[in-house]
Amino acid sequence: MAVGSEMLTPFRQDTNSLYLTEQLNEVGINVAFKTVVGDNRQHLTSVARAALERSDLITFIGGLGPTEDDLTRESVAEALGVELKRDHDMVAAMYKRFAERRISMPENNAKQADILKGAEVLRNSRGTAPGQWFQRVRNGKLQIVLLLPGPPHELKAMWERDVAPQLQSVAPPAAIATRVIKTAMLPESAADARTAPIYRKYPDIETTVLAGQGQVEFHLQATAATKAEAEDAIANLSGELEDELGDAVFSTTGESLEEIVGYYLQMRGAKLAVAESCTGGMVAERITSDAGSSRYFVGGAVVYSNELKTLFADIPPLMIEAHGAVSKEVALALAENIREICNANIGLGITGIAGPGGGSEEKPVGLVYIAVTNGRKHEVVERRFPGDRERIRRWASQQGLDMVRRLMM
């Protein structure tokens, strides 16, 4: 539960929750709900009540400062039906801290020492607002309520020093294992139709299917009594899915498609050159996003105009006249010529219509030709990608990278 009106503006994201989710998963705790609420007593109390109804562990992040706006303590106390007690030792320590800095303490600072009755105080080594650990037995089960500071560096320090070790000792001895299976160029609905009968056989493993622009990912998460058991369960499902999906799978250990292409190129001792028209450098940018890509990527040309297709990739103007710049012939010539010119082992050529303008009935927006060659064998495909300019370019770069991968398999 993130508390703060700034996260209800268009400009600020709740980023603490990603850190916290990772930390909770580490000790075998699943996150089922995330809520963002503003600095409003009524709203805060209402979401606190709802959370207390449904969860065994609730973390409130933020709203623990000294200002009028900081209402987490009061609201959680109300929702829990528990009193707040001011810790006078803590107030004294605050006065002392301010005095040491030769400034007088604003009165409202003292409210940071208001502690839920029965809660344990969590010292804040990087700020003034202390955290609180409250627990109770509810419906025969332990329920834990944590109040934690919002600034990420304060939150992390408190979590690592006090919260994580203590949670580990009370959390059920469960363990979570995760795996991500990434595939290239499978249609989403087909991917799901083929895999649903498999992952449904494993109801205890949570399978999430994510898709976008030529990439379908299967995120698997298993909870079990031990890490080993969870890993076993994941390995079984993952094995079945990989068998079904075959060589569309390019990674099960987190790599991006461009990283995998890089591995293959290095493994084969091969160098890649690219000639891109409609993708405008996106393939090169993706490849070079990996450190060390200079070992397998020489570079290439962004041949956005017809003149540059001729100048850098030696495409005969007559070929463009005869077939159009967006054609199978030009794509293949781009791949073949850039390979030779750059003295590379593999050449990739892409030409297409990314839109939104420039399409015709014969050659509509989304039409892209992609060619790859290693000098002995070549492949050239025609695709009609859906979506807007950005998505078409992303699809095309994905298809290009995948063709390079397949050429080397």
Add this chain to the structure above:
Amino acid sequence: MAVGSEMLTPFRQDTNSLYLTEQLNEVGINVAFKTVVGDNRQHLTSVARAALERSDLITFIGGLGPTEDDLTRESVAEALGVELKRDHDMVAAMYKRFAERRISMPENNAKQADILKGAEVLRNSRGTAPGQWFQRVRNGKLQIVLLLPGPPHELKAMWERDVAPQLQSVAPPAAIATRVIKTAMLPESAADARTAPIYRKYPDIETTVLAGQGQVEFHLQATAATKAEAEDAIANLSGELEDELGDAVFSTTGESLEEIVGYYLQMRGAKLAVAESCTGGMVAERITSDAGSSRYFVGGAVVYSNELKTLFADIPPLMIEAHGAVSKEVALALAENIREICNANIGLGITGIAGPGGGSEEKPVGLVYIAVTNGRKHEVVERRFPGDRERIRRWASQQGLDMVRRLMM
């Protein structure tokens, strides 16, 4: 309300909510709660019930696809106590769409046509899952429930075409005005130190300063009784900030830096060519992300290896030997030669060390040389950018684009 188990992992953030908040503010609607919930029927129904208790407008984003995991329709129907009806015309249209692409439609696709009884269907121009607009009178007030698709490009298209106009007609007549002032290559701390005395004079305007990789943005938001009043307040503060920031400001109306560079190039009737080493195509990719960039961008070369610097940008091997590939001399020669070779008006050259490897004491990671020329005057700068590989490349591309902008001012 964002629906999707992937957003309860440490890997995915709910980014749609920022866009949606901005859009809702536009029509004078404040966001009071944001919730993320997984693809779990019981959880979804429970948060839907809570939301229906407390809000006048509830948007459910995601979970409308064809897979087993997509449970938003069923859960919202249950929470509302309203039936789902399958729209058979819509199913027929889906079959047709699949047939046109010569693929057979998976059966489970049809569930996307399940509509809340009484809801209006919102057509999805960029995908298959339609949205839904459901409204009812509850406690004497209008309550609106929207089901919208999760993929951002589908969500945006649907919002702009159907949802925004319809909301405008039912929303209360409070008004919010916003403006974003974007600057290039200002240090963040200096930007804030210079502007804080100004925006603090306007306590009624919420000012958020966002910074990243060579771009500092000032997001202003004013709420007033009328749109005109809110706009006036914004205009005053914006004017003062623009005076202070001078020509570091490149946009106050939403454009990206690459769009602004495109405007300038078109205005001057000039064409740009680029030769990129460490940015690996990122500048070309950014420029060509704008439709119509073929009018002012001819292309260029990704000269990742020394050989390609010579081959495509005519850099003498002796110059590389004498000064190193990462040097002022090579950057300037890249800009000058690519301009001439490509017959462009303006040439941009970038060479640097993006890391994490490849640095030395003399030439550390982050060192980048960037040069720009129009044939009469040129500029070349040396920068040491902070951060990791991705950030250094982003900084460098930003600096390059900003230098092209300034050359044309």
